[in-house]
Amino acid sequence: MAIATINPATGETVATFTALTDAEITEKLDRADRAFLAYRRTLLVQRTRWLHNAADILERDAERLGAIITLEMGKPIKEAISEVRKCTSVCRYYADNAPEFLADQPVDTDAKFSYVAYQPLGIVLAVMPWNFPLWQVFRFAAPALMAGNVGLLKHASNVPQCALAIESILLEAGFPMGAFQTLLIGASQVADVVRDDRVKAAALTGSEHAGASLGSIAGECIKPTVLELGGSDPFIVMPSADLEKAASVAVIARLLNTGQSCIAAKRFILHETIADEFLAKLTEKFAALTIGDPKDPTTDIGPLATPTILEDIDRQVQACLAAGAKAAIGGSRLDRPGNYFAPTILTDLPPGCAAYSEEFFGPVALTFRVPNLEAAIDLANSTVFGLGASAWTMIDVEQKQAIDQLDAGAVFVNGMVKSDPRLPFGGIKKSGYGRELARQGIHEFVNIKTVWIGD
Numbered sequence: 029m030a031i032a033t034i035n036p037a038t039g040e041t042v043a044t045f046t047a048l049t050d051a052e053i054t055e056k057l058d059r060a061d062r063a064f065l066a067y068r069r070t071l072l073v074q075r076t077r078w079l080h081n082a083a084d085i086l087e088r089d090a091e092r093l094g095a096i097i098t099l100e101m102g103k104p105i106k107e108a109i110s111e112v113r114k115c116t117s118v119c120r121y122y123a124d125n126a127p128e129f130l131a132d133q134p135v136d137t138d139a140k141f142s143y144v145a146y147q148p149l150g151i152v153l154a155v156m157p158w159n160f161p162l163w164q165v166f167r168f169a170a171p172a173l174m175a176g177n178v179g180l181l182k183h184a185s186n187v188p189q190c191a192l193a194i195e196s197i198l199l200e201a202g203f204p205m206g207a208f209q210t211l212l213i214g215a216s217q218v219a220d221v222v223r224d225d226r227v228k229a230a231a232l233t234g235s236e237h238a239g240a241s242l243g244s245i246a247g248e249c250i251k252p253t254v255l256e257l258g259g260s261d262p263f264i265v266m267p268s269a270d271l272e273k274a275a276s277v278a279v280i281a282r283l284l285n286t287g288q289s290c291i292a293a294k295r296f297i298l299h300e301t302i303a304d305e306f307l308a309k310l311t312e313k314f315a316a317l318t319i320g321d322p323k324d325p326t327t328d329i330g331p332l333a334t335p336t337i338l339e340d341i342d343r344q345v346q347a348c349l350a351a352g353a354k355a356a357i358g359g360s361r362l363d364r365p366g367n368y369f370a371p372t373i374l375t376d377l378p379p380g381c382a383a384y385s386e387e388f389f390g391p392v393a394l395t396f397r398v399p400n401l402e403a404a405i406d407l408a409n410s411t412v413f414g415l416g417a418s419a420w421t422m423i424d425v426e427q428k429q430a431i432d433q434l435d436a437g438a439v440f441v442n443g444m445v446k447s448d449p450r451l452p453f454g455g456i457k458k459s460g461y462g463r464e465l466a467r468q469g470i471h472e473f474v475n476i477k478t479v480w481i482g483d
Contacts, residue, residue, distance in 0.1 A: 063206030148176030254462030259415030
């Protein structure tokens with residue numbers, strides 16, 4: 029894919045960028061290596077000051093940065109500005125909490141003194157996606173920089189202006205030159221960066237295929253990785269649930285970012301006694317959404333990020349319909365310029381169709397009926413993914429059963445699955461491994477060093 033800004037609402041190519049040459053990549057790696065030697069010795073109080081500065085800049089420039097997000101990947105502007113502001117929260121969280129997370133931990137042993145130290149690894153490569161082009165990066169960068177690592181960013185090729193803006197924000201905040209650099213490179217150039225001896229670890233958020241590729245290369249080189257990959261999150265609704273609240277949250281859970289989210293609720297698994305009522309509420313709420321120009325603050329649903337994503341979701345929906353599924357609403361592309369697909373609810377999905385095995389990355393809700401919670405959990409766990417899961421029930425024993433038995437990195441009861449700086453985030457099965465955010469996230473890319481001092 030060319031490195032370019034292409035407006036998803038119009039198809040217009042706004043700007044193009046030239047990929048770095050091998051010599052330019054080497055120069056950036058050299059700069060990062062030199063920066064790490066000095067940066068690792070900076071005081072935590074100084075890193076804290078710089079990260080707070082970054083949060084202030086994000087807050088100050090939220091509307092400008094939100095407009096760049098909207099231009100490059102089509103996120104409705106109100107959501108784009110909210111994304112920028114969420115980035116301030118992760119910066120402030122790690123600025124405030126990293127000193128505690130990284131403090132030496134004394135351990136009582138037979139030594140005169142022993143403790144666990146948390147020390148930086150060096151250069152960490154981040155391969156990041158387009159769907160949350162600032163949030164995904166800052167939730168990596170904030171803990172990595174506070175830990176004393178330096179970062180290299182290979183961002184998605186359709187959000188180059190977002191990538192450059194992030195580097196600019198961190199430089200303005202005071203981080204030293206080379207502490208965080210953007211690499212405008214294509215996917216084919218990533219392997220050589222991972223293999224470079226100066227790169228000590230890598231993080232990737234993206235597709236299962238991309239994660240397998242990077243993980244394989246890093247494994248050959250014996251380098252740690254954190255992978256956050258796809259998801260087909262279940263949203264289970266039981267008879268005791270507050271159906272109005274559940275349906276209102278379901279709209280956001282499925283259609284935030286026009287449905288282009290790994291942790292979006294994708295499979296709505298409904299107890300048969302409340303399925304009709306819930307579907308009626310959900311369909312009514314889908315029908316009330318405003319589809320339009322993502323720059324308009326009244327728009328709820330914008331275009332999909334690329335023509336390929338539009339083609340993929342259309343193919344999946346048409347395959348389900350051809351197999352016998354029904355569309356309660358939507359079911360097709362919209363006849364207008366740009367990458368628009370109608371918000372869609374599919375019902376009567378026959379076993380074996382794409383809805384049972386594939387991730388649907390767009391504004392499409394897949395609905396299923398089940399006779400009891402056991403069947404709901406079995407269906408929820410039948411996918412290869414295991415990122416998040418949401419269960420709606422007011423009965424304590426059902427809540428515990430869902431928490432204990434759902435195969436997912438996160439289970440939210442009577443709420444929408446979301447990332448929060450205070451909670452670890454990540455998946456199991458083919459949704460990846462490792463954790464971002466919280467205390468666990470900052471410890472992914474440090475040397476957890478045992479220290480033993482005798483008499």
